[in-house]
Amino acid sequence: MRAGFDVARPGVFHGTIVMLRTTCGLAVALGVLCGSCSSSTPEPIDDAYAGDPPFPDLRPQLALPRGDFGLVSNNGSDTVTLLDLEQWQVVGSAPVGRDPVAIDGPHHIAVDRRAKRAFTALAYPVPTASPGPHAAHGSSQRRGYVQVLDLDKLAPIAEVEVQTNPGDVVLSADGGRLLVSHFDLARAQGARALDERRADLAIIDVENLADASAVSLVRTCVAPHGIALLGESGDTAFVACYGEDALALVNTTDPTQAPELVSLDAGGLPGSPIYGPYAAVLSPDASLLAVSNTLSKDVRLFEVAERAFGAPIGTSGAPYFSAWSADARRLFVPIQNPDGLAVVDPAAAEVLSTKTFDAAECELPHAAFFGSDPRHLYLVCEGDHETDSRVLILDAETLEQLGSLPVGVYPDGLAVARGEP
Amino acid sequence: MIRALPLTLLLAGCSSAPDAPHVSAAERGAQLFESDAGVTFACATCHPGALADESRIYPGADLHGATKRASFWGGQVNDLLRAVNDCRSIFQGAGDELSADEPDAVDLYAFLVSLDGPGEAVPFGIVRSVSDLPSGRASRGAAVYDQACRTCHGELHTGDGAVGAIAPALPEHPLLEHATYPEDQRRLIFVEKVRHGAFLGYSGVMPPFSSEVLSDRDLSDLLSFFELY
Numbered sequence: 001m002r003a004g005f006d007v008a009r010p011g012v013f014h015g016t017i018v019m020l021r022t023t024c025g026l027a028v029a030l031g032v033l034c035g036s037c038s039s040s041t042p043e044p045i046d047d048a049y050a051g052d053p054p055f056p057d058l059r060p061q062l063a064l065p066r067g068d069f070g071l072v073s074n075n076g077s078d079t080v081t082l083l084d085l086e087q088w089q090v091v092g093s094a095p096v097g098r099d100p101v102a103i104d105g106p107h108h109i110a111v112d113r114r115a116k117r118a119f120t121a122l123a124y125p126v127p128t129a130s131p132g133p134h135a136a137h138g139s140s141q142r143r144g145y146v147q148v149l150d151l152d153k154l155a156p157i158a159e160v161e162v163q164t165n166p167g168d169v170v171l172s173a174d175g176g177r178l179l180v181s182h183f184d185l186a187r188a189q190g191a192r193a194l195d196e197r198r199a200d201l202a203i204i205d206v207e208n209l210a211d212a213s214a215v216s217l218v219r220t221c222v223a224p225h226g227i228a229l230l231g232e233s234g235d236t237a238f239v240a241c242y243g244e245d246a247l248a249l250v251n252t253t254d255p256t257q258a259p260e261l262v263s264l265d266a267g268g269l270p271g272s273p274i275y276g277p278y279a280a281v282l283s284p285d286a287s288l289l290a291v292s293n294t295l296s297k298d299v300r301l302f303e304v305a306e307r308a309f310g311a312p313i314g315t316s317g318a319p320y321f322s323a324w325s326a327d328a329r330r331l332f333v334p335i336q337n338p339d340g341l342a343v344v345d346p347a348a349a350e351v352l353s354t355k356t357f358d359a360a361e362c363e364l365p366h367a368a369f370f371g372s373d374p375r376h377l378y379l380v381c382e383g384d385h386e387t388d389s390r391v392l393i394l395d396a397e398t399l400e401q402l403g404s405l406p407v408g409v410y411p412d413g414l415a416v417a418r419g420e421p
Numbered sequence: 422m423i424r425a426l427p428l429t430l431l432l433a434g435c436s437s438a439p440d441a442p443h444v445s446a447a448e449r450g451a452q453l454f455e456s457d458a459g460v461t462f463a464c465a466t467c468h469p470g471a472l473a474d475e476s477r478i479y480p481g482a483d484l485h486g487a488t489k490r491a492s493f494w495g496g497q498v499n500d501l502l503r504a505v506n507d508c509r510s511i512f513q514g515a516g517d518e519l520s521a522d523e524p525d526a527v528d529l530y531a532f533l534v535s536l537d538g539p540g541e542a543v544p545f546g547i548v549r550s551v552s553d554l555p556s557g558r559a560s561r562g563a564a565v566y567d568q569a570c571r572t573c574h575g576e577l578h579t580g581d582g583a584v585g586a587i588a589p590a591l592p593e594h595p596l597l598e599h600a601t602y603p604e605d606q607r608r609l610i611f612v613e614k615v616r617h618g619a620f621l622g623y624s625g626v627m628p629p630f631s632s633e634v635l636s637d638r639d640l641s642d643l644l645s646f647f648e649l650y
Binding site for chain 2: 041042043044045046047048049050051053054055057058059078094095097099100101102103155
């Protein structure tokens, strides 16, 4: 027998409050003394637990930086990492997700500094390696969730069910509206009617998550992914429609209203795109939207006022989530295959330079971000999807690497919270 | 304590009355740990407890020091109550979650506290991607079956003594279910089920055996014992 619970150990849990679970209750004892004087065995007395409060929260308290901080969703290790973007340090990391074994795949992340909470989408990605012969493996389609995290400990505090393959997660500036796209490539394929191949955009009322009506769905387009929001409360959403070679303009205040789709030229057939718009990032003055097309390997600038696309700006690799400089005079575009970072002059609609990375520097750059300091650009590197990766800190002028921060496996999103005023 | 005093005095006057035994929260928790009342399986079905059989290979971790650990499930969970509730919902068929202050949860916690241990996280290596294994020693596989499989699946071939219909007779039942699979794939379904349990696309209530508690060599021996080569 293993050394374990020892019923003979006295005094470990002496109850200070005695709970009498006996047939001889107090009233009876005061009266006839019932059968306690007989030879019958008395009922056992349950001693109350008198130790420290049960199930204490042992998760370490994270010291939230007063300056800029970043949260990284590590898609391949089911964790979120908190970064101090002024000290260039990792503050902490914690597991997220609902399934204790499967990869929940936290995919992209949004943060609300004032409310001290973050939102990440659990996408349950199909394993890249075949896990076994069973048919259910790798082809199962699990519904996604948005998990709400408390920033003090990165502990999950709430969750909302969404649809399969949640893609981008974006929070309005006022923190009241959360949008989730569904990058559902399986749904995009097949011989179904176009509307059935289109996926929904989830518009979530953050303040009323517990209500059944908290999630409104807007049928958007085929395989929608990157989202950019216009306005303090995000009344208009721009959604990159990967599977339909289009940009969807969604009125988030009226989910019953059909989105307006603006196509990129002729485009491919729905489900068989030739451009593949994947990411959409709005310029600081909200006049231009940078749409990254991963299939045609170019970036298109969408003029918000004119509702029209400019000419394609070719990039040497597939472009992902770009970052605008504060003055909107430069656009920094992470590219993959070959891996690098392209610097675009939006006014001239041309690539000024491209810095390439080898695998040791930054494998598969996925997203670029600025914080408060316009001199420093943060670049999320997906890595090899098997081992821990990093976020690079680059000099925005020279693109020289100033530092790097270790994160988890397959990071694919960074939410930057600007420092407290 | 003061409230209990008058009754104590009264009872003391009964010279023939035996003292009522006291049951601590930890003792009640130990009983809960070993009991399947209200659930499909007891905690002790998968975790070694006070009455652990030293000869068994348990899929669940030894819980000594569990209340002091930083994480569970190989780092995927960092909240003990959630880890308990995961077990209850996934394996034990409990209809609801325990909250931290309800009596059963408190008693179970008291029991876990009583288990001394270092409080370090227990390695739990999930083998996510499985592959075929070389043949092993059938005679050793018989011992592996006794240690790791028999408690739930009962006697070889017949399933006599199994924990219930949910644990099929081995190896016949899974082989019948996958009769059309080629030989190597039929082996793989055993590897897959042992490594993934109820997870990664599978359903059911079987716990996964981590690489730490059951080696590939053990599995090879088991497959040979099942005459799958």
